[in-house]
Amino acid sequence: MLRVTNTYTGRKEPFEPLEDGKVKMYVCGPTVYGLMHLGNARPAVVFDAFRRYLEYKGYKVTMVQNFTDIDDKIINAANAAGVDFKRYADRFIAEYWIDAHLLGVRAANFHPRTTDYVPEIIDIIQRLIAKGHAYESGGDVYFDVRSFPKYGALSHRKIDEMLSGVRVDPTEHKRFPLDFALWKTAKPDEPSWESPWGRGRPGWHIECSAMSMSLLGESFDIHAGGNDLVFPHHENEKAQSEALTGKPFARYWMHNGMLRFSGEKMAKSVGNIFNVREALTRFGKDTIRLFLLSKHYTSPVDLSEEFLQESSRAARRVRDSLERARELGVAEKFVKADAWVHEMESRFQEALDDDFNTPMAVSLIFELVSELNSALDKGDEERAAQAYDLVVREIGPVLGLFDLPEKSTEEAGENLFSGVMEILLDVRNKLRSEKRYEITDRIRKRLEEMGIKLKDTPQGTKFTLDHHG
């Protein structure tokens, strides 16, 4: 049975959906004001894989992931660029889809945009006011935190603690410092919508209540996101939703840990790989997903060039073995599920049933690849086909790993390149033995201009590729 860590209870709990066989989940999506970085990529990859595992287990899953397409950061960035906020958001939604595709993150069932849900948001706010949980003040509307006694229960904070950390913004008109804006009155030059409180726009937290409840119902199974969102975002979302309906909002709150930058030395190189597009171009999908899934989702992940290189080597080893199996015709075989296959499947399910322990599932892939190699060495085609099938068609598709016949750009076209390189180096060696240094030095120089460095060793000439050029 699947167990997950529930932030609300603080415990690892058995997962029991509200409706038998069906799972409804909401994942907080990106605020679209820039390109995706590896910090955003983590929840996208982790909860995409988690959803696929739920489907693998036979659940019918409805997953919603929103785009926040209106907020201060977007408005400021769009103003700085001199374009309309909607055009600006559209652009980064288009960019999101590119990165999601390259990352192997499948589209959720629904990707609502905040600005498409303004009528629903206004409706919720009106009902909260009518119920005495919200109040209008100077064109703004605030949620009355003191009207909801369970406030703080999700993030396990006491009102006193929260109060000591709060900063009061003098432009707001709150009755209590922890109250938060549901609706903000329009500032000059800001996008705004008509409302019962004059022109304005939604506060940040209310959108997720509107989109999740519209698409999943008042109570649903899972609410997920990064653990930086627990307070205040999810605490507020839960308060306003439950104050509105009188019912429990999400049953399980799942939060992924943050991406950390460790060590000063790598600050510069990290700057480049932090951008998902750049990281993907260099390393390819499998490496990036392996990097993100090799740690438990609740733990932090340290971003470093070394760890990415290590993931890249590991991905390469797996792909080389799979490629070897394909060349030997193993991939076409249909395999029978014997006791060994069932045992491997059980171990895979045990790993992911235990709070989605992807590091354990990843290590099972490596184990299966070892088994594949040794079966190929021994000529045991049946076992080889079973191991191949488990990696490529069962575990891989759940984790989004090794399921595509992809190569990173570092690998693509490498056969042609390395073949021609070999000929060139042989010719160069021949010419060196004839002491034709004017040609051999010229070859070295032109290769260096391309970022290829030669090193003449007693074992022959080696070359290294400069990826950072």
Added chain:
Amino acid sequence: MLRVTNTYTGRKEPFEPLEDGKVKMYVCGPTVYGLMHLGNARPAVVFDAFRRYLEYKGYKVTMVQNFTDIDDKIINAANAAGVDFKRYADRFIAEYWIDAHLLGVRAANFHPRTTDYVPEIIDIIQRLIAKGHAYESGGDVYFDVRSFPKYGALSHRKIDEMLSGVRVDPTEHKRFPLDFALWKTAKPDEPSWESPWGRGRPGWHIECSAMSMSLLGESFDIHAGGNDLVFPHHENEKAQSEALTGKPFARYWMHNGMLRFSGEKMAKSVGNIFNVREALTRFGKDTIRLFLLSKHYTSPVDLSEEFLQESSRAARRVRDSLERARELGVAEKFVKADAWVHEMESRFQEALDDDFNTPMAVSLIFELVSELNSALDKGDEERAAQAYDLVVREIGPVLGLFDLPEKSTEEAGENLFSGVMEILLDVRNKLRSEKRYEITDRIRKRLEEMGIKLKDTPQGTKFTLDHHG
């Protein structure tokens, strides 16, 4: 206003969804007993792009595409391979996702599997029997075609014509030759489910009624698929659904034309490119989508090596221009939507509003790329950025064209390869001028072994790559 060709009325009609601003559509998906071929890829690509266009127009779209994971072909193929039918279907669902991903086909909102809807199917059949539209006979259940007077209205066929074409299967127990099976009694060694009529399995047509009505409601907007499905599949689906609910089933029936093989000569080469994975590996996503979207969706498309090569050259020209724009920093600019941009947007919308005329939208891309090139030549950065933006972030994402920074394997890694190749050919020319033919001939031979052919011309040495090796 959007107009679409409705097979049911036989006319091009204004598109008006049942619920304002929302579109519910069902697309008949693949029967998963083999790898996707270009014939299956066409509806996948066409209706994926159509859905994206609806979203571009601001509709909230719910799109369902099923997997038929139980049928005679799957059972026979699984038996031949000696594996369980479910394992067999699982494999080709995994393969579908790979091809869909490589084709740039986004996941629909829901991808139901037939075998997950057996309770819903049984429920519909029971209700049809209770209403006098179906009858049990020897463990089978048949739909009573004569009980539904509008039978034939979708495919525009008269009962007499249909009767003259029908073949009677002596193992069936129909009252009337056009009646069709809703439930089939279990044969030995076939997968089967408990039902009120004994163990058996669903007929082909009923699954789509069960899945579409469960996920979209009894009446929805669009039902789509290949035009080979109009009769009997969609005719039967419509009859059983409307007989059940007494309400109109789908409002618009959209059907794509078939992929044709023309000419005998190409039969062999077509065999390879007909397989989507192979076609994608050689040509990349943009070429395949360009090939499929360059003809109107209702027309047939002729599959030929020449047409694919032509699409590949066209895709290459577009990508080269976009790459040039990126190198000049044009891609980062934020553009303002001036009159020219609005005019281009209008022309794009007019093209797709007119029965989803993708050939016209594709030719607009080529026009915009010409504009991009000439703006770059003239140093008009603003116009260049506008043209780039229209192609990459507005039209491209709707058609799934040129939106990804992809390269086909023919292009990938080409820089390194072509750089080293140039050095090698220069060295070879130097050695030829010295008449060192033992080395230059050896170079030629080793390149030939790799599929690279050299041709010494007065303009220098050219080479061709053998892709068919």
